[in-house]
Amino acid sequence: xxxxxxxxxxxxxxxxxxxxxxxxxxxxGKRKEELKNVLLDKLEYEKKEEGKVMIExxxxxxx
Amino acid sequence: xxxxxxxxxxDAYKKYADAIYRYCYFRVYSKQLAxxxxxxxxMRMWKYLVDGKDIINMQALLYQISRNLIIDLSRRDKVRKSxxxxxxxxxxxxxxxxxxxxxxxxxxxxxxxxxxxxMKMLSRDSQDILVMRYIQGLTPKEIADIFHTSPxxxxxxxxxxxKKLNKYV
Numbered sequence: 137x138x139x140x141x142x143x144x145x146x147x148x149x150x151x152x153x154x155x156x157x158x159x160x161x162x163x164x165g166k167r168k169e170e171l172k173n174v175l176l177d178k179l180e181y182e183k184k185e186e187g188k189v190m191i192e193x194x195x196x197x198x199x
Numbered sequence: 200x201x202x203x204x205x206x207x208x209x210d211a212y213k214k215y216a217d218a219i220y221r222y223c224y225f226r227v228y229s230k231q232l233a234x235x236x237x238x239x240x241x242m243r244m245w246k247y248l249v250d251g252k253d254i255i256n257m258q259a260l261l262y263q264i265s266r267n268l269i270i271d272l273s274r275r276d277k278v279r280k281s282x283x284x285x286x287x288x289x290x291x292x293x294x295x296x297x298x299x300x301x302x303x304x305x306x307x308x309x310x311x312x313x314x315x316x317x318m319k320m321l322s323r324d325s326q327d328i329l330v331m332r333y334i335q336g337l338t339p340k341e342i343a344d345i346f347h348t349s350p351x352x353x354x355x356x357x358x359x360x361x362k363k364l365n366k367y368v
Contacts, residue, residue, distance in 0.1 A: 147361040150317055154333035157314045160307045161224050163217050172212055175238055179245055
């Protein structure tokens with residue numbers, strides 16, 4: 137799209153376009169829930185990995 | 200996982216995930232990348248929580264994290280490539296976004312293309328501010344909290360950005 141295509145857009149129309157754009161981009165409730173579960177799994181995994189590192193470090197400290 | 204952290208995390212996710220996703224989308228114009236950025240934003244927020252850092256303004260923190268992630272990405276040139284790819288897909292007719300009643304796919308694509316064209320006239324900060332103000336619906340005070348400045352400064356920057364758009368359009 138070239139600049140000329142926007143030649144009839146006033147600042148107020150630009151604002152209206154931005155406001156309208158809000159309504160067309162969103163996550164579905166299902167996708168939001170899926171991503172939440174993925175995140176929680178990642179966080180649980182990281183916590184376990186951190187726990188392993190701590191145990192290994194403690195074991196090294198005992199040597 | 201400490202329960203109180205988990206509760207705070209889930210509350211923040213429920214409240215802000217969609218907004219952060221949308222903000223990221225309108226900065227990278229890729230659904231997949233926006234999802235990744237949103238997830239990484241919340242991962243980093245989790246680290247804030249477990250590190251015991253005081254979160255006074257959750258909304259501002261999440262926007263700051265996602266904004267920094269986008270800046271890091273753009274430095275690596277991925278955003279430009281992503282935008283070019285998304286725009287190409289749009290032109291090819293393979294680009295789709297979640298449905299919105301009242302608008303056809305063609306109208307949605309056209310609107311997204313117009314928004315992209317408008318935004319690319321502006322600097323990164325100006326794009327951020329206009330997206331936050333008019334797409335996200337944040338107040339100048341809320342945006343000022345994200346940028347660590349005054350609401351008046353944000354209002355002036357909004358005015359100047361719109362004026363700049365006017366010069367181009």
